[in-house]
Amino acid sequence: MRKSSYLIWPIITGVLAALVILQLFPDLLNPKVTTVEIREALPRTTASPGSDSGPVSYASAVETAAPAVVNIYTRTLVKPQENALRDDPLFRNFFGSGSRPQRERIESSLGSGVILSAQGYIVTNNHVIANADSVLVALRDGRETQAQVIGTDPETDLAILKIQLPDLPSIPLTSSEALRVGDVVLAIGNPFGVGQTVTMGIISATGRNSLGLNTYEDFIQTDAAINPGNSGGALIDAYGNLIGINSAIFSKSGGSQGIGFAIPSNLARQVMQDLIEHKRVIRGWIGVEVQELTPRLAESFGLENAQGLIIAGIFRNGPAHLAGLQPGDIMTAINGDPISNSRASMSRIATFKPGQSASIDLLRNGVAMQLEVQIGERPQESER
Numbered sequence: 001m002r003k004s005s006y007l008i009w010p011i012i013t014g015v016l017a018a019l020v021i022l023q024l025f026p027d028l029l030n031p032k033v034t035t036v037e038i039r040e041a042l043p044r045t046t047a048s049p050g051s052d053s054g055p056v057s058y059a060s061a062v063e064t065a066a067p068a069v070v071n072i073y074t075r076t077l078v079k080p081q082e083n084a085l086r087d088d089p090l091f092r093n094f095f096g097s098g099s100r101p102q103r104e105r106i107e108s109s110l111g112s113g114v115i116l117s118a119q120g121y122i123v124t125n126n127h128v129i130a131n132a133d134s135v136l137v138a139l140r141d142g143r144e145t146q147a148q149v150i151g152t153d154p155e156t157d158l159a160i161l162k163i164q165l166p167d168l169p170s171i172p173l174t175s176s177e178a179l180r181v182g183d184v185v186l187a188i189g190n191p192f193g194v195g196q197t198v199t200m201g202i203i204s205a206t207g208r209n210s211l212g213l214n215t216y217e218d219f220i221q222t223d224a225a226i227n228p229g230n231s232g233g234a235l236i237d238a239y240g241n242l243i244g245i246n247s248a249i250f251s252k253s254g255g256s257q258g259i260g261f262a263i264p265s266n267l268a269r270q271v272m273q274d275l276i277e278h279k280r281v282i283r284g285w286i287g288v289e290v291q292e293l294t295p296r297l298a299e300s301f302g303l304e305n306a307q308g309l310i311i312a313g314i315f316r317n318g319p320a321h322l323a324g325l326q327p328g329d330i331m332t333a334i335n336g337d338p339i340s341n342s343r344a345s346m347s348r349i350a351t352f353k354p355g356q357s358a359s360i361d362l363l364r365n366g367v368a369m370q371l372e373v374q375i376g377e378r379p380q381e382s383e384r
Contacts, residue, residue: 041241064236111125112188124231148161148162157248185202187225205220222260230260234246245262285378329362353375
């Protein structure tokens with residue numbers, strides 16, 4: 001009997017301790033789930049003449065996508081700047097000290113967003129919610145709610161928000177890889193705050209970069225009218241599937257002039273998943289600073305082909321440094337793919353996962369070489 005009592009008391013104590021721990025930390029029983037449910041677009045079908053999905057009407061596409069496009073309103077408290085001149089004794093002697101001090105003011109702005117998941121995840125542009133003290137989301141069905149900022153990625157100008165509402169609509173997502181110049185597209189957003197608006201156009205170009213808008217650029221160009229307030233809204237195909245996030249316009253007047261840019265859906269998906277799972281976007285990095293190889297520089301190096309990047313600097317103990325790359329080397333290919341320009345090459349490297357290996361073809365003093373570089377993770381802005 002005494003031996004059995006020695007066994008019973010430790011068991012009872014362990015059960016009681018487990019119950020107390022579960023009361024204090026309920027997440028241990030129901031771990032937090034970071035899986036995001038995204039509606040994948042169905043395979044495309046050819047619309048019959050006279051239907052409401054084109055070429056006569058795109059009402060079906062709009063009805064599929066529009067409920068998931070939201071209006072975003074932000075408020076930012078702007079504090080008055082200190083005026084050193086006003087505090088100068090000489091200034092007060094001449095003008096007195098009775099000038100009114102500046103007051104705090106609230107600035108409001110508007111934009112658009114797209115619900116990518118019925119769990120409440122919304123993608124929008126980073127510049128729409130940057131520095132905002134509060135973010136209000138208004139749905140097409142009239143509901144409004146405050147949004148939580150999950151994460152931002154200024155280098156692609158994307159941000160992820162989350163709202164808590166039941167029965168949320170979501171937009172079907174399709175790959176942006178298959179887009180072709182000439183495809184019909186629709187832009188949905190809230191231009192100038194007039195309310196949800198749909199405009200139509202075609203894809204004018206894909207893979208636009210070197211625009212100086214973002215660090216990583218791979219824009220879809222469209223002539224569908226995009227105006228202030230459309231930023232963060234949806235660019236959809238003729239079937240209502242999301243293919244891009246409206247981001248910027250080229251304009252001399254401030255209004256649409258037929259040149260708009262959208263961030264591809266594949267990039268938006270990747271950024272959203274990284275921000276939700278890791279609170280940051282994970283990108284490949286080799287730790288080099290590069291310079292374009294111009295025809296004049298190619299001639300000075302004795303090269304006939306001005307295609308490649310000159311390594312102008314290397315981060316000490318970075319992946320390139322550890323692999324043996326040196327300043328003055330000319331990178332000519334990555335994994336066998338010829339290098340076209342610096343932005344495209346750095347974007348290509350960013351797609352690698354940290355820990356992967358990449359072969360770098362290069363010229364050193366006119367001699368062709370190939371080195372293996374183990375990709376690292378690109379440091380955040382605050383770490384550089």
